[in-house]
Each structure stands twice: as structure tokens, then as C-alpha cells.
Amino acid sequence: MNKDCHDFAFTDLDDTQELPLQRLIRHWMNERHAPDILPIQAELLAGILDHIHKQSSTVNLLRTDPEASGDEHFRIMLAQTEIERVKFVVRSYVRTRLSKIEDYARWILSDSSLHGRLSETELKHAQSYADLLTTHFEESVLKALPGNQRSLDDKVIPPMVTPPDITKPVFVLARRDCPPVYLPDGTKMEMKKGQISLTQYRVIDSLLFQDHVELV
């Protein structure tokens, strides 16, 4: 990593200066890139949704105001566009999680230590989706098989409950100087602030959970 890159000044990597929207975008990108389901940013999400709600009502109020000048109408339009764009990010974040939850529903349910990463609504959806899929398998295949072939938990390889592929390669950007992590071959890797690496997801997952790094 050369000096120029450091000078490129990742000042926005500073937590205190990060706006809620920037945080949301960071978590959204993390979620999009990570193979595993990440902890839900419930507080952040609630704050943003609340803000969208307030902004929309203000905009609606201003829009119907006959006193508003052309200039103000222009500003309102900008605000509305921005709201739509924020909504897009929220939607994409929620949907990315939803798709992972469905893909790994049975895996998530089998390990209660993962439940904390999901919101209550998401956990409910994981449960009902897993039930739905199991029912579908039972009705269309298993029911017709001889009794001792009906289980969905055969001890076979590959296992019947699919976990996420944590060996997937990811691009990771250090937001600050990171504690060392170990690569699959045993070598130690210490990332400096602003450094970007390509590595397996499982190598850096603990750094990601502590917000030391972000996926890009």
C-alpha cells in the first residue's frame, strides 16, 4: 500500500462523523457482500424510517401551501427525490436480508445463537418459511416414499441443511488499524486503516462484526 492511498484520507471512516444515512449505506453494502446473515441494525433502521416519515409529512404540508414560491417547490422536489432514494436503500437492505433468511431458514432456526441477528419479524418469517418449504417437500416427495425414507435430516454429506458459504471471497476495507487475523494457511494479517484486501469471508467476519472493517 503506497502513501498516496493513505493520503486519500479516509476521514469519513471516523465513526463520530458518520451520518445515519452513511451508516445505513455501509451496512447495506456489508449485507449485500457478505455470504452470511449479519446482525440487524434495528436502531439505525428505526431512526431512518422515522425520519422518512417526518420528512414526507413535512413535504406534503409544504406542497399544499399556496404561499410557496417556485424556488421552494424546487427544493421540495429535491427533498422528495432524496426520500425516494433513501427508501430504495432501505428496501434493498431489507430485501437482501429477506432473501438470505429464506435461503438459510433451516440453518438459522437450527442454531439459536443466530436468532439475535434477526429482528422479531424476520425470525417469524424464517420460521414460517421453513415450515412452508418443509410442507412442500413432504407433500410433493416425502409422503410418497416408504416410511423410513421420509426424514429431512439424513446424516449425509453434503448436509441437508444448507449453511452460507463463508469461504466466499470478499473485498474488505479497514476502517481503522485492525487487530491481527489469521489467513487459512496460518499466516497473520494485520490491516492498516484504509487498506483494501481480498480474502475469504470467514477470515474477517469477526472484524466485520466489530465494525473494524467494511465490505466494498
Place this chain on the structure above:
Amino acid sequence: MVQTYHQFCDLATQLVTESRRSTASDTLFKYNDPLVRQIIREQRQLEAFIQSVLADSPETFTGETPALLIYQTTILRNKRCLLAYHNHRIERLKDMYWAVGGALPHLLSSADIRSKLSPLEVDFLKKYSSQVMDFRSEFSDELDIMAGITEPPKDLNVLVKVIRDCGVIQTELGSIDFRKGQRFMVRRADIEHLIVQGYLEEVQ
């Protein structure tokens, strides 16, 4: 019974090949009920083989019946292929469901698609749709999580051409009666679902 296959798992391989072809050609094939039934028949037959071997052999496993191992492996493989086939179809159906913005009636009203689904798959879609609707209702009215996530919105308004009549729609500008051939400048969020379902077309 005329054997139409020569080796165990041939049929299951056919079934999985069909899934692969479906992905490769990006099309949904008709649910292959005859083949699924045939494989299930093979499974019962295998089970009967196992039972007959067991009946002839001594109580404890002596390693003198390697046939058992072959039957058991075949059973597991067939079962896995059957499940993989069904799972693959479900994933495809879900993709189709989200591609039309969750408009299930729109999807199921197409005779072409309907003819390719098994009754159980139609059931699945209906229940899935209601689960997703439950999930959606947890969010406020302002944020519709079903709306598109492929293109971030660049403009508030969009110029659309009406492809098919879709009746009166409530928009920010009041209700508009969309009739074929007309053009409107409308709020994107109000009519996005109609673009997705092919009623309106964006004019570039």
C-alpha cells in the same frame, strides 16, 4: 414391467439435468410429474430389495451383503435428486414472483405459467405470498418493500406510455384513468408496479 432404465439413479440424473437445463436456458419447464412418480416407484422397489436381503441374512451385520450398501446409497441419492429438483423449481417460482413485484394473481392468470405448475406449487406460491404480505405489513405505508430494487430512482417523475388499459389508479395528482396509447407524466412510486406488470412502459 418393462424396465426403461438400465442403472440405478438414471432417472434421477434425468431429473437433475432438467433443472440444469432450466437454469441454463432461463425457462421454467412443465412440472415433470411422470418422471417424479417413476423415481418414487424405484424408491419403493429398492426398499423392497432391502427388506428381502435383510430377511435372508443373519441378525448381525457380517459384511456379507454388500448389496445393502448399494441399495441404501441409491435410495439416498434418488431422494436428494428429487428434493433438489423441487427446491430448484421453488427458487425459480420465487424469482418469478418477485420479478412481477409480488403480483400473484397476475402471475397465476397466465395460462402458460399455470399449465407448468403442479397444484402443490400453486399452493406454495399462495401461502408464500401471504407470508410475504405479512412481512410487508410490518413496515409503514410509506415504505413498500415490494417495489423494485434493481434501479435506484433518479427522477421523481416518469413519462409512461399505456400498453394495456388498467383502469383508474390513485396517484399523487389525483386519480387517472389509464387508457391504451395515452402518455402521462406521473410519480414513479405511484405506478412502478404497473410498469413491472407490463401495463405501462417507460418512455425514454
